[in-house]
Amino acid sequence: MKRALSRKYLWDKTPSAVKSGLALILEGIPTSVMLGRRFRENLRFIKQAQWWDIEQCQAYQLAQLQRIGRLANDKCPYYRRIFHQIGFHPAELKQIEDLTALPTIDKQTLRQNLDEMCAVPSSSRGVDYISTGGSSGVPLYFYINASRSAIEYAYLLTSWERAGYRLGMPMAVFRGRVVKPDRAGLRHEYDPLLRHHYYSNYHMTDENMARYLKHVASIGECFLHVYPSSVATLARFINRIGMKAPTNIQGIIAESENVYPDQRKLVEEVFGCRYYSCYGHTEKLVLAAECEYSTDYHVWPTYGYFELLDKEGRPVNTPGQRGEIVGTGFINTVMPFIRYRTGDYATYVGDHCEACGRNHVIIRDLEGRWPSGNLVARDGSYISMTAINVHDDTFARVRQFQFYQNTPGRAVLRLVPAPGFDDSDQRRIHDNLGRKLDGRLTFTIQINDSIPLTPRGKAIYVDQRIPGIESAEVSESQQQTGSS
Numbered sequence: 001m002k003r004a005l006s007r008k009y010l011w012d013k014t015p016s017a018v019k020s021g022l023a024l025i026l027e028g029i030p031t032s033v034m035l036g037r038r039f040r041e042n043l044r045f046i047k048q049a050q051w052w053d054i055e056q057c058q059a060y061q062l063a064q065l066q067r068i069g070r071l072a073n074d075k076c077p078y079y080r081r082i083f084h085q086i087g088f089h090p091a092e093l094k095q096i097e098d099l100t101a102l103p104t105i106d107k108q109t110l111r112q113n114l115d116e117m118c119a120v121p122s123s124s125r126g127v128d129y130i131s132t133g134g135s136s137g138v139p140l141y142f143y144i145n146a147s148r149s150a151i152e153y154a155y156l157l158t159s160w161e162r163a164g165y166r167l168g169m170p171m172a173v174f175r176g177r178v179v180k181p182d183r184a185g186l187r188h189e190y191d192p193l194l195r196h197h198y199y200s201n202y203h204m205t206d207e208n209m210a211r212y213l214k215h216v217a218s219i220g221e222c223f224l225h226v227y228p229s230s231v232a233t234l235a236r237f238i239n240r241i242g243m244k245a246p247t248n249i250q251g252i253i254a255e256s257e258n259v260y261p262d263q264r265k266l267v268e269e270v271f272g273c274r275y276y277s278c279y280g281h282t283e284k285l286v287l288a289a290e291c292e293y294s295t296d297y298h299v300w301p302t303y304g305y306f307e308l309l310d311k312e313g314r315p316v317n318t319p320g321q322r323g324e325i326v327g328t329g330f331i332n333t334v335m336p337f338i339r340y341r342t343g344d345y346a347t348y349v350g351d352h353c354e355a356c357g358r359n360h361v362i363i364r365d366l367e368g369r370w371p372s373g374n375l376v377a378r379d380g381s382y383i384s385m386t387a388i389n390v391h392d393d394t395f396a397r398v399r400q401f402q403f404y405q406n407t408p409g410r411a412v413l414r415l416v417p418a419p420g421f422d423d424s425d426q427r428r429i430h431d432n433l434g435r436k437l438d439g440r441l442t443f444t445i446q447i448n449d450s451i452p453l454t455p456r457g458k459a460i461y462v463d464q465r466i467p468g469i470e471s472a473e474v475s476e477s478q479q480q481t482g483s484s
């Protein structure tokens, strides 16, 4: 894969032994200094801009849309052609609503027009070639500015601060990084630049989880940075063996998979701290982070332009109504994304938060293209994982689980049992799930030694193989934030 030699890239490629050697030197330097001038400038801007009134937000968004529109028209053959076809010129973009004259695009558009959508030759300096998606499906490739990380990290940091995180605090990361065992056999790696401790969530055996948690307990006041599935596995383990969660964990930041309310509840109970969720994606078009006072997501108005569209492509602005998230990015000037349909869905709440005072669009119940998947009932309707609520104590003595389905109305539930699992667990699972499925779907239990995660270390709750039903793996796309 072609990549610019950005500072971050070089750092990522630095052997961990060298990083550890640098740790002593780096410990004394404030993290904001190490992250560079661009990061600090963005941070200053974002901290101010989050409190803008509606007029300021809209004026900024309009200016950005005009900038991106001109760039697309001047430099990208694809957009110039489309604009010409519909008789649109960026100079006519006088108010934000004028954007709706443009057609939406999707991943198919990208696949068919990749080079023509670029504003600079893709071999230029400062351009990264990025892919999203799992190995079994067709990955999506696109180009983006190598400098995006400094901007992205400033937004994430400002978001995480709402949950109590402070720059420089150690972070214990369980997010799909491939981590080799150290000399003591612990799958742990330390990055002194960001003060991140990485642990392998591909190896969540009881023995390893006990060692991970013991190590996390030794790193001082810290946050967990997790996939919802990886922290749920840790929480179930802690509950099952009756241990106490490390008390130095100040909060949990969960990203890149769907968050299920009962899963959140379980994790908050076990760890005794806030479970804080952010939504974003690799394409860097929309970033939304929870309020400090609720679990509603606030969409950052200066990160990209956010739209919620119904099935007919009409804007959703009625509270309680659901729509697809469509984004126009302000960060990517290598390959502009204008009105990109993300395939992610949310419920509209409003455009102002009474609790915190921010004038941000507020959404909730985010459902992404992440590998969660749906089951298909006997009558062809979908059954979501949220409805089944697989995060109560049903799976208390189960390490991993996954539904396999190739026929509507029938499924196989694959289980990787934890120690102590017996017939009574099988019966409980049958009874509890059977009640929720209410005859719409029947299933048999299959005991497995392991269930593979996606190439990025996420759990797939439904291995969906019914022809014509898009499988979770194929549609996987997610942000790899901070540590990507």
Ligand SMILES: [Zn+2]
Residues within 6 Å of the ligand: 291, 292, 293, 298, 353, 354, 355, 356, 357, 358
């Ligand atoms: Zn708020």
